[in-house]
Structure formats: structure tokens, C-alpha cells
Amino acid sequence: MRIDSTDRSVDFPIKPWLANDQSTESIRSWVDGEDGLAPLQPTLVLHSEGGILRDARVDHALDTEQLEHFTRAAEDEDSPWWVIEDPNTRTGLLVSREHHLVTVETDDDGATVHIHVEPRRAKAERDKQRDRFARRWGPWLDPDAALGPDQIRRGIARAEEMVLELLAEETTDDSEDSDA
Amino acid sequence: MMSTKITLDHGDIDIDLPAEGQRPRGCDWNESVCTDTPTHTIVVPDHDEDASGPHASTYCARHYAVSLAELLTLHVQQCSGGVREHLSAYGEISAPRWL
Ligand SMILES: [Zn+2]
Ligand SMILES: [Zn+2]
DSSP states (O other), X not given: OEEEOSSOEEEOOEEEEEEOHHHHHHHHHHHHOOTTOOOOOOEEEEEEETTEEEEEEEESOBOHHHHHHSEEEOSOTTOSEEEEEEXXXXXXXXXXXXXXXXXXXXXXXXXXXXXXXXXXXXXXXXXXXXXXXXXXXHHHHOTTOOOOHHHHHHHHHHHHHHHHHHHHHHHHHOOSOOOO | OOOOEEEEEETTEEEEEEOTTOOSSXXXXXXXXXXXXXXXXXXXXXXXXXXXXXXXXXXXXXXXXXXXXXXXXXXXGGSSSOGGGTXXXXXXXXXXXXX
């Protein structure tokens, strides 16, 4: 998979992947989500500036060692698992053909590349959220819709309230420590 | 191109924000053309230690509200990372609130 932009172009090799039995087990548990945990969603975000990689964030990916030692290339194009390799970070995003959907987004004229592997179910949920957001904030997104100063003030207040609400949720979520 | 910057000091983070009243960049909203004066900022963290530091976008009031709401509802709530991993500061350019 090649992503071209005005800034740079990057090739992400996609290969069929064959796990040993042990890694298949543990990988299946992150894909399906076990013990009430949500399925992990391998994600890669790359930011470049002037063609140079400035910032990379990788979540739930196979690291270089796992790619090199615990995996081997499958001969089979019908392999249930595929890996999207990132040459920048030398990590790999593991994709289940059956259960996953891969979303690739570029932004800032291609300076930001976002690759996201998620369960199909999660994607459906995200689409629903997106629709809800579009309905709620529709006029704000429409350049032809005029908004009054009061409306804008209320919108800012609502968005800023959400920051505090989410922060409060997180503090109650993690009981171990707080660095307030 | 000339731009005037002030530097806000936040612990060990130095970040350049455009001075109020200056318009070095305009509103950063990129889903439609917006020529309104930026009044608010959203600062997102860098995820890498040797990267250049947090990144500040500046928006007009309207696009600030919708950008912040979008970040929170369409990203943070569905991401494995928490709020602080996505947002370092928000609010008026002259008085951003740091998390
Ligand atoms: Zn704007
Ligand atoms: Zn995220």
C-alpha cells in the first residue's frame, strides 16, 4: 500500500501472516476482546514535516522482534491474517481478514497518515456516532449557516464541558494513582 | 512571510501561539474556507519524545467549538488513549487552559 502526498510518499508492505500457535492464541484474545475488555485496535499515526518524519505513534502493533521472530510470511494469499508493515517504526499492524476493517486517512495535505485497524462492529458504532455528531453540529459544519453570538457561546460552553466530563470519568476510572 | 509570536511557558514546554490580534495563519479549520480571526486554540500533544513538542491550532470561536467537540466525541471517546493524550490545552488564545 503506497500513500503519496505532496510531502512524501511511503510504502507500507502488506503481507499474509502466519503466527505460531502460541501467538495465535494471544492475538485472538486481543482481536475479540476477552474478559469484558474491548478489542484492541492497532493504530499507527505518522506526522511528517518537509518530507521528514517528525512524530510517530503506534498502538497495539507487533514490534520489530515479534515481526522478525514470531512470524513468518504465509505463502497463502487466503491467509486469515495479514500484516501492514510500517518501515518508519518497524512495527506491524495485524489485520484479521474476517473481523477487521482498515481505515486509512491522510490529513494536512498528506503530512499526517492515520492507519486504523478495528473490528467491523466498532466501525459500525463509529459511523453511528459520526451521524449523531453531524446531526448535533450540522449547522456548525455548514459554511452557509449563520450562527448568532449566543449560539456560539453555548457551543463553546458545551464543548468545554465535555473536556471536564471526560476528565472526571477518567479519574473515577483509574483508581490506582492520580498526579493532580 | 512575517509572523509575530509570543511564547507561553508551561513547565518545560515552550509553545508558540500567535499573538492576539495578529493573523499569521487565520482560522485553521480546513473543511471549508474560513477567513475569521482566530480567537481560540486547541493544543495537542506530541507522542514522541524527540519531536518538536505540542502542536497548537488556532480557530475562530465557531470552529473552535466544533473542532473541540469533534475531537472529543469522534476521537477521544473511541480511542484507547485518554483525554490528556489528545489534548494539552484549550480555550482562548490569550488564556489557554492546560490539562
Ligand atoms: Zn473559522
Ligand atoms: Zn487517539
